Amino acid sequence: MGEQSFTRESAPTGPPAALTNRLGYLLKHAQLRLADLGASALAPFGINGRECAVLIVIDDVPPLSQLELARRMGVDRTTMVALIDELEAKALVARRPDPHDRRRNVVGLTESGRTTLRAARSAHDQAEERFLEGLPEEDAVHLKRILRAVMGPVSDDGRQERPQKR
């Protein structure tokens, strides 16, 4: 690992306040910390945050092809192929050729996928609670509201109206 020994006078000093007080630094590291907690929470289920997100989308919307799924999530279709490969190898999703258009694969959750998603979601929610622990209840609500506001107007189906990346 990092194996920092700190044998000299140099204590494990972090970045200066000039850096850590910047909004960009705070956002990035808050995100990293939550992602870390989330990854630990999901690990027992053999999935990572990204795979969990795919499961959520598949679960939430009507049956979609890989390409539609990729567009929804803002990743390109080659990335989606690998993602579905992984999830199919874990037997959490299944590809079915669309009988109406044999070029397309419709992707759906398996029974195991549904139960895994339910449990994973709950574990991830607990991680989120740990992330927020120590905050006054109202601050947790504030945080989500403010983040939604800076992300710009979002239509009913969750579509962002500002250009999104990734």
Add this chain to the structure above:
Amino acid sequence: MGEQSFTRESAPTGPPAALTNRLGYLLKHAQLRLADLGASALAPFGINGRECAVLIVIDDVPPLSQLELARRMGVDRTTMVALIDELEAKALVARRPDPHDRRRNVVGLTESGRTTLRAARSAHDQAEERFLEGLPEEDAVHLKRILRAVMGPVSDDGRQERPQKR
């Protein structure tokens, strides 16, 4: 580019609310958006966010070796070598061998580095304002305060007391 044509009935629909309402999603995409704005703001100065962060740390703390710099920023020393290489090629920083310990390189800002940092910092601050525009003044303050709170107690010199990553 993405060249998504949407020739069919499928409008450019985004991820469903089941995903976009999660704190992890909001944090990640807020961070991506600010990073994007920041990158655009810094581009005219020929540096990226990470390089700007290095300049800030070099500017803010007493003269440090590459290794100390790397520790401060939570990157490993091989990454710091490449980072300093870049910044030195742009004549923004200079390596000086430490006369007291000839294994070490003390890194400092050049005159050009100082003026560039000043201008870049100001441009980046403006990007941050654009990111927050549309938010009530108090929400912007809330956001920073809440993020600082979830990041855990931070000592005077900016050192985090919880384990940090990256």
Add this chain to the structure above:
DNA sequence: TATTGTTATACTCTATAACTATA
């Protein structure tokens, strides 16, 4: 023997281009 800077290497993540099969 340990530490600093360096280089070479590998690994992850993602994007681009090209191929196939279908339409």
Add this chain to the structure above:
DNA sequence: TATAGTTATAGAGTATAACAATA
């Protein structure tokens, strides 16, 4: 001719291991 899925390849970004110079 265009589209969906796939594969191969290349590019960032970052981590690990090994090496030279110095302590």
